[in-house]
Amino acid sequence: MRITLLTGKTFDIQKALSMDIKIIKSAKAKRLTLRIDAKERLPILTLPSRCSGKRAVAFVEEHRLWIEENLAKIPVAKRFENGEIISVMGKEYSINHCPQKRCGVMIEGHELIVSGAKEFLHRRLCDFIKKKAQEELLQKSQKLAKKINCHVNHVSIKDTKSRWGSCSSLDNINYNWRIALAPNFVIDYLVAHEVSHLLHQDHSREFWQCVKNLCPTAAKGRLWLKNHGKELYLYE
Numbered sequence: 001m002r003i004t005l006l007t008g009k010t011f012d013i014q015k016a017l018s019m020d021i022k023i024i025k026s027a028k029a030k031r032l033t034l035r036i037d038a039k040e041r042l043p044i045l046t047l048p049s050r051c052s053g054k055r056a057v058a059f060v061e062e063h064r065l066w067i068e069e070n071l072a073k074i075p076v077a078k079r080f081e082n083g084e085i086i087s088v089m090g091k092e093y094s095i096n097h098c099p100q101k102r103c104g105v106m107i108e109g110h111e112l113i114v115s116g117a118k119e120f121l122h123r124r125l126c127d128f129i130k131k132k133a134q135e136e137l138l139q140k141s142q143k144l145a146k147k148i149n150c151h152v153n154h155v156s157i158k159d160t161k162s163r164w165g166s167c168s169s170l171d172n173i174n175y176n177w178r179i180a181l182a183p184n185f186v187i188d189y190l191v192a193h194e195v196s197h198l199l200h201q202d203h204s205r206e207f208w209q210c211v212k213n214l215c216p217t218a219a220k221g222r223l224w225l226k227n228h229g230k231e232l233y234l235y236e
């Protein structure tokens, strides 16, 4: 951006910085501020109208390290790829893209055969995994609910970025579709967790005891989610 200085001269901030940066000139801004736009993977500098270009450049230079560190921290979204090995509801499959076939997505032994154009591979697999997750998580939830004399009305698969599951007062359970990509003991923990909420709406001692009764390896599953959950969230 070329800004006009009070002296009437123009000054190119981006050129002076030799960095990709978005500059927003704001009459309301009282001071120079920097933030990172994670979606665009760009630093954004807000510039008060009475700020000189040189001061802006100096300000960004002072924060160059901060910018670089924070840009590097933005995770790269993942999409399923041909040849990738993924776990779906506790079973491992390798993705085999067969564009000429007309099967949609099909399981063949240890392979997930995906037909159609390459650009639809990720979406097709997501839809397949969500459907499979819905069926199997419903079964698992109903089975565990029976053990504590409860009933599950509905199981829905959600695409939230913040939670793995939730249980409503109407005995409906929601699961994040990405849980289908976790190992079996993790899925079992999450199901035990949500099913226990049918009985206890809190995270009390009694609640955790119920989780443990339904899933003796709950602690291990919970720890796995805490440590590796982020990796599953990378899938778009």
Ligand SMILES: [Zn+2]
Residues within 6 Å of the ligand: 193, 197, 203
């Ligand atoms: Zn909970």
